[in-house]
Amino acid sequence: MLHTIKGKFIIGFFLIFSLSFLVLNQTVKSVIWSSNEKIVTSDLIDLKKNSIVYINQAFLINHYKSNELYFGDMADEIVESLTHSTGNNIGVYTVNGTLLSSSNKNVFSQGTDEDLKKAINGKNAYHITHDQNKAEVFFSFPVVIDGTKVGILRISKNFNLLYKQSGEILNIIFYIALAIFVAAFLFSYILSRHITIPIVKLTEATSKVKQGKLDADIHFHRKDEIGELTMNFNDMITRIRDQISTIEKDRDRLRKLNEQEKRFFDNMTHELKTPLTSIQGYAEIIKQKGASDQKFFNKGMNHIVEESRRLHNLVIKLLEVSRETSKDQFNRIDAGWILKDVCESMKFRAERYKKRIRFEIEEDLYVYGQMNRLRQLFINLLDNAIKYSLSNSEITITAKVAGDQVLFIFKNPSDLYDDNQYTKVMEPFYSINRQAAEEGSLGLGLSIVKTIAEEHGGTIKMFYKNNNTIISIELAYMKVEK
Template identity: 40%
Template sequence: MRWTIQFKMVVLFSVIVFIGFSVLLILSNKVAQENMYREVHEDMVQSKRNLDIALNQYFLIHNKRMSRDSLEARSRELAEQIGSAVGGEIIVYRPDASPYGSVGSEVNVAKRSDHPDVEAAIHSRIAYTTVVDKGHVTASLSFPLQMDQQLIGIIQMKKDYTELFKRNLRFQNTIKFFAAVIFVFVFIASIFISRKITQPIRVLTKRSAEVAQGSLNAGIQITTKDEIGELASSFTIMIDRVREQIDVIERERDEVKQVQARSKVFFDNVTHELKTPLTTILGYAQILRDNGFTDQDFFDKGMNYIIKESQRLNTMVADILEVSVSSAVIQAYRFERIDISDIIREACEDMSIKAGKYNIGIHYELEEHQYLQGDRDKLKEVFLNILDNSVKYSDVNSIIEVQSFRLGESIAIVIRDQGEGIGAEALQHVFEPFYQDKGINRAEKGSAGLGLSIVKNIVERHGGTVEMKSIMREGTQVNISLPGEMNA
């Protein structure tokens, strides 16, 4: 016989609920009985006090002294009056446990064996007994009457607690009824819940059998937000992966075509990478040609920039050649401790020559000694690219402002221009490779849309962030944040 998960769940729930309700019923029955006996005990204690008061009042009112003779003469009257006072049946016994007014002692043994409380009173103790018989509950309280330390009689009070017993029984029956109703409800609910839970499992089992037979087209319609739903989702993903593997040859063919197309576009636009250093070299070369050697300091400075930019251009060309061989993104980063302020200053001075053609000034305010771990050439390329874009799209006779300052544990660089601005839609794509905003009137042609993508990649490789804000016809602001060294 195969035990299904649903059957196991129903049996398990039923057993757990049955055991729980059984323990609850046993405990409730025990507590109810304890409460009943506690109420009887408290009532017996109070009844004893009331008996003492009623007994003293009786002899005081009748101006009698309690003795064997008075008890013998007035036992019936005494029992009636104090019985009505305390609300119970009163029996007055002699010291030998025979009732006053009876003749002989034939019933003494039976009385003493049937009433342990009377036996205890014979030995000068106060006691009561509770008897449960066929749904009737009675309690009898017995205590000795003594005069000059001599036992002269025994008073026994009997009270009926059947109503208390029935009330307790009704309470237990009510609990049993509700327990049975709840058990039936839980049993029925467990059937429906287990069927609901196991339904997706049955679907998965059937679907697995179809997959084993080679069918990969039918879907699984399971939307539960639980582990079963996650299993169904994983199963669907697995089927999709299998289906993808079947189509892998066609997909790889398409991917090869796409890679070839991207490679062609990339190598058609590498001039964007080479233009910035060439611009600096050309600018200084033209000035040196026009001024000759009249200004030795400027000549030395120009030659140093030409040599430095030529070396950077050589490194860039080597990296591009490496990309052309490996078809991979350039990863040759050389990290060292650098002062970012020096790099920004150099980039501003380099681009000031190009900016001067359009009467655009580059003003910079740099906080000194801002050290970080980075690639000097790569970071300079970042600032040159951004400044180059600012020059291209700034208004003639405008100002480009550059600031750097420490912000917490980071170094913040802000480059702000006064130009055309960039639309909200274009701002969402400016850092994507080869993206060009068709709505911008370019002052210079030949940009392939790689500059800001390169900027973003370099900044992120340094653990920083870059964002751009712009307002149409007012200008654009680029915010760069780089992790700086901790201050000592």
């Protein structure tokens, strides 16, 4: 056991220091290479300016009708003059990339010519080829006279000294960092031994306790956290000896009772909240409008009465010992009509959240099921969409026949969540966004929806597409007999 813990510490410290060493070394290397590129770029810009000045002066002295033709005629002169003035290899090309003249054909005929290809397309470009302490840059740019591209100038410049100095600096930093990390690793190893030895003994003692041997007292004469941990462990063993018999008798029974009580309370809270939401919405609107809109008043009162009855039925159902649904309670019902009614009643709740509900529901969407359970399914889905959609958004509900199935689609704009969350969201008590969840919501809505869909022999899917969370439900379609 000592060897195992010590090995873990050694491997851990080795990985941390190695990774830190590699990151530091790579960072320094990147900084130096970046600095070198800036120096190279600056030199190349100066080369280009001087070369362009020389070519422009040559064109000013001799006035030719065809600048491109003159550029070709004076290619050798340009190469000779610029090679002498800059000390670099010079190549002169046509606008199509054909070599007209060069100070060293071997230099320009080997290696990659990516910079030349870019210059043909009218861009300034260069690439660096380096091997250990050797470095050479090929720089190509189009020559433009009076707004017309007359040719391409390519320069080969040696940067061996710059990259050699950079390599020496990198080597110095590498060895200094290596020495520091080796010293830190040795110190960490010594410290780990001082920590791991008492931890191993404490682990052996806890293993004995796990096996039921409560005589595993340990003693370390230390005045630090490990010494305090030892005293606490010995005190814990003493308390366990006094209480172990009582815990073994009552533990399982109390846990089972607590879980049953919590599950019942959570389910009852969520089941009762959905009809109360509808009742509250209509009651608030009726309170504002009074009896001025008699049609709406009658409709609202009918919904309040209907939801109150459903609330009563829910209370009775939640108090039943068994929640199993017998087959004779299922009937042929128009699910589309139920969904329309739920959409109308939930519009007012959506308006409170500054959101809109738009629905497209076909006629005669008959399924085999329970009216109250399907109503509860639709209310939970709409309530979920209202709470978790983006602000000032529009919730879209569609219902139609798809083959031998009735397809219900609930779509609301929302933020993207992890795929793992979409798989867990149907589980009881799970909520994707605890911060956005309404106070009192316990993550049971979609779990209840899944249960109802399965009771009706249907399937439910939840996924994210085009910035929208989409829930689709399929139930078996009962064709209308004519």
